[in-house]
Amino acid sequence: MDDTPHAETERGTEPITRWPVPPAEGWTADDLDRIPGLPSHTELIDGALVFRSPQTxxxxxxxxxxxxxxxxxxxxxxxxxxxxxxxxxxxxxxxxxxxxxxxxxxxxxxxxxxxxxxxxxxxxxxxxxxxxxxxxxxxxxxxxxxxxxxxxxxxxxxxxxxxxxxxxxxxxxxxxxxxxxxxxxxxxxxxxxxxxxxxxxxxxxxxxx
The missing domain is CATH 3.90.1570.10 (tt1808, chain A)
Structure with missing residues (x-):
């Protein structure tokens, strides 16, 4: 299964962004270097990916x-x-x-x-x-x-x-x-x-x- 974040265009709709589906036990620290296409400055907190909003x-x-x-x-x-x-x-x-x-x-x-x-x-x-x-x-x-x-x-x-x-x-x-x-x-x-x-x-x- 391709875990890469990507956008799909459905008929009559805006592109849909699909993000990686986490494993049952959550992501690990090493996964941050392996998951392709993550946004910049993604963090890992308790096995969950945390994305940063635009800076003020x-x-x-x-x-x-x-x-x-x-x-x-x-x-x-x-x-x-x-x-x-x-x-x-x-x-x-x-x-x-x-x-x-x-x-x-x-x-x-x-x-x-x-x-x-x-x-x-x-x-x-x-x-x-x-x-x-x-x-x-x-x-x-x-x-x-x-x-x-x-x-x-x-x-x-x-x-x-x-x-x-x-x-x-x-x-x-x-x-x-x-x-x-x-x-x-x-x-x-x-x-x-x-x-x-x-x-x-x-x-x-x-x-x-």
Whole structure:
């Protein structure tokens, strides 16, 4: 049976998109690299495929701001990626908006995921269609997999700037503890020295130093 997503045109109707039929036990993390024709940025949560809606301008600009700042300030042993999946276990392969990882984890240009042991920080910029996943489901899974730091980024409804909720892993309970909520300026010493002007979301990033 052909599982490839495709469109069929029926007489007098619009094209119908047909998506892969999941196996009885659900998809696995390895299936994301095998199923042809999946939309970009498809995630796997509890064995189910999750598709991303079109990005908002806030989402794109907030991710750009944080990605550039983290890449500019990360120490040499760490690197930063946008939209790279993390293989938490056989049934979960979410895609953080930003991931900070150990450079030793890089395996080459065809790499499609990192392991949770490689990840230092996962960042999720909350979108209207992903609030529950970004606020509850994904942070719980990152914590259970041992990712030590997690940021949840929301939009300040009054100013339009990012608000960053910073969490740190409690290894005794494998849950995240809130360590701060940052408006306007984010300043941290873990996982490394970081300082970000959150009001600069609309400014074009300067060159990396």
């Amino acid at each position: 301008r806030f989402h794109a600009y907030a991710a750009r701001l944080l990605d550039h700042a983290l890449l500019n300030q990360a120490p040499d042993q760490l690197d930063v990626d946008r939209d790279m999946t993390v293989r938490l276990d056989k049934k979960n392969r979410p895609e953080p908006d930003i991931v900070v990882f150990h450079t030793r984890a890089g395996t080459g240009p065809d790499q499609t995921w990192y392991g949770p042991e490689d990840v230092v920080l996962a960042v999720e910029v909350v979108s209207p269609d992903s609030r529950e996943r970004d606020r509850e489901v994904k942070p719980r899974k990152y914590a259970q997999a041992g990712v030590p730091h997690f940021w949840r980024v929301e939009q300040d409804e009054n100013k339009g700037f990012p608000v960053v909720h910073v969490y740190e892993l409690d290894p005794a309970t494998t849950t995240y503890a809130l360590s701060g909520i940052f408006h306007d300026r984010l300043k941290l010493t873990v996982p490394f020295d970081i300082e970000i002007d959150l009001t600069a979301i609309d400014r074009r990033p300067g060159p990396l130093t």
